[in-house]
Amino acid sequence: MIVGCKSDQETKQRSYTLVEGPVFGTYYRIKIDSEIDFKPKIDSIFQVINEAANSYVGESEITTFNQTGQLKNPSPTFLGMIKEAQHFQQITNGYFEPAIYPVIKVWRFEEQGASMQVDSSELKELLKLVPMHENIAISDTLIKATKQGVKIDLSAMGEGYAIEGIHQVLSEAQVANYMIEIGGEIFAHGKNEKGNPWTIGIEDPSKAGQNSYENIITKIELVDQGISTSGSYRKFYTDEQGHKYPHIIDPITGYPVKHHMVSVSVKGLSPLVADIYATACMTMGIEKAKEFITSDSDVQAFMVYYEKDSLKTWNSPNFYKTPTQ
Template identity: 35%
Template structure:
């Protein structure tokens, strides 16, 4: 064999060797032949609750410091518990020009869901929440006259906004995004991690979840739904729902309620009546493309009740639902939309 042929063979072998190393490093060869990238687990506290985040990263990067900073900045915009936040500054004034990038997206989503839910979802419930004051051990019980006065400045159609600012069309209108902001904060963190090149991840905050890809076992992310029976412990599950590049949120009054003079009041306010809801749905779980949507709609369906929820879901085909409700005899039943049935374990 002449030297030219030998050199050609050696060159080919070298190229194949380099290509093999590249394929291994980039996980393109058979996964069984490549070391599995580790999953990173990040936990912390935010928004008066806790968060748990899991993602697969070949470099095992820990994003906790950036996530905590991001969530603090988010609260500076939309938290009604954060002194000096953008939302409180709007509530105290006639208008507000946006500084941070979070206020406008929530306004846009709120407007769409307010309209689609026929007013069942309405972030202008803030003065009603203050009147009932569920934060106290024994909430206030406002009378009908007080509620009727407050309802004069409740209604999302009483504000206007554009790309730069939000204004009040009626004095004393105030916003409360607690039924949508937590879901949106999960989307913000989720997008931050996705932008780092992560493909498999799960972000949970306050029981709401958004996930993509698979978990450490290579399975779809599975989320447990609490059993709302009074005697059931928090560890007992009514169902398990698998999600694929989706978000999930559950709203319910089965643990957040108080009893006054024999009447049971939940902590979800009907923005149309000004009083806590007393509907057949006791737990509403929504699966949606984003957690902002899932969060808002799970609250809205607690207000609409089962039959109106079914009508809305027939039009909002991007949503899936699992409802736990009480029938006319007071017995607990479940309702599952057809587009969720194959992903739910009872």
Template identity: 30%
Template sequence: MKAVTLPLYICIAFLVTSCVEKPKDVIMRANTGYALGTTYSIQYEIKNAQDDYKDDIENVFHVVNKSMSAYIPTSDISRINRGEKDVVIDSYFRAVYEFSREVYEKTDGFFDPSVGALVNAWGFGPEKPINNLTKVQVDSIMAFTGFDKVRISDEGKVFKDNPSLTFDFNSLGKGYAIDLIGKMFDEKGIKNYIIEVGGEILTKGKNTKKVKRWTVAIDSPVQESEERQYIEYITLENKAMATSGNYRKYRVDPETGDHYVHILNAKTGYPMKNNVLSVSVVADNCMKADAYATAFMVMPYEKTKKLLSELKDVDAYVVSKDQYGNIQKYTTKGFQDLIITEF
């Protein structure tokens, strides 16, 4: 949904590692392209050589953009952000809104898609940023920011306590679009696929060309050479993964030269400044993985671990630096079980 030229988070590399003989009757289709401000690569098993669902995939991106892209002036979210009161939201907007509410409550407000005005002010949204943003300006925006200040009626109308409150669903909208593509595949009877959009993925079944589970690599958040480096390799089956990080996307203030990372702390209104480099989350759907990967980037470390112990079907891999600059890794048991060292 966001108009940038590079993937927002971690890229995933599909690995061709098996030497098992390929089944002769398996036909895999690969569709690639550009959508939601990033690239996508989708592989799926088809029954007939002429089957190609790229148009269906592009249609999913279209309906998600029409509903939730802040970069399209005529989208529902853009009209709501401008304060138009006659907008009736569609099922896509409602699904993302309701799940946002759930994650907002479970994370004690650290995950908050009502930060759109702050995203714009810091230069990560569709609007012109405010250079040399002051504490007074941040505090004034924070006064009308908060998911507790908005609600949706049964009829699908959005009511905001302050008309300046602005939504930004980039933290989970891409994951939701991936889930919709997966649902479309399921309805067409496709049993094996991997969907990757900007580094976020959803898998079902196996890589039947290789007679094994889908295998992916996670980029290292510290790239020390021009050659791409990976920090872990994992296998996925009927799972989604999303990764959020602060090391690749940032804005440089043209006047001061200060670097501002793209993930904002909804509690303070400021870009995050902590030792966490990246968080990868595995869950049963990509919207969930997407949302919690963002939340865990801003939540206090101990609070993240406590919530992970309570959440069902959510596992995480956290990469950080200690006070001496050494890389530290924390993984839940469920995530650890997915890591592989041999192919």
């Protein structure tokens, strides 16, 4: 989780417009250096994404696809999202995998007191429904599953996709300064109220839930960049023996991840890429994630993990640099 950093001694030099509220099962907060009312356009972006890709909306396009195995005449939003999803599924070598949805459902994480016992033969059959690029055919007029039972979940990219849409609206309106935050995803442009770069803090997983600006493990300046954090320390299942299972499924094996990484924050020029890569890195584990991040000069990352019961951190070489440095 990422939080904005501030100091009690700071005094705002100017006042930005604040637009905030609930969305996508989380909360959004947008600071805008403008007197223009952007809320209607922001709400419209949220509504369009909900209608396209919210699997909890009964009449959404993704619900139609998941129930029938196809979707005729997809909206530009749903078509754009599923094309991006398929592209990044391949870029991440399958560690970002929207078609793992049936496997996630069989683990029943959402059910209180659910057993962690899953039939291995059932998992083996469900894993035949991935990867999505082999089992979903996409055209501008038809999206069709090539195997019965294929279902997808695009929630891991919804916040990043929404931030990109809001960023485009504000950029086209030539707003000089703004910060967009949805859940654990942030994009910052220009300067904050004091005329300084936006400063973002990354939460210390060992102090999660204390809701204090002092409970951060590191902080960075964001200049025309997005950052996304994914973690395993907030949602997990504990069995009768006290073993913890994170609500993160390895799309390669179909089982909950067993590595020791607890948080990863990915920074880049694209908030959508940061969102997707953070999800992928959390399924990869520390060593594969390091290799993946260092192979792409367009993104940087900060990782928190356990090594012999001690909390350790790692960051890519340019994580603390801004594009102008």
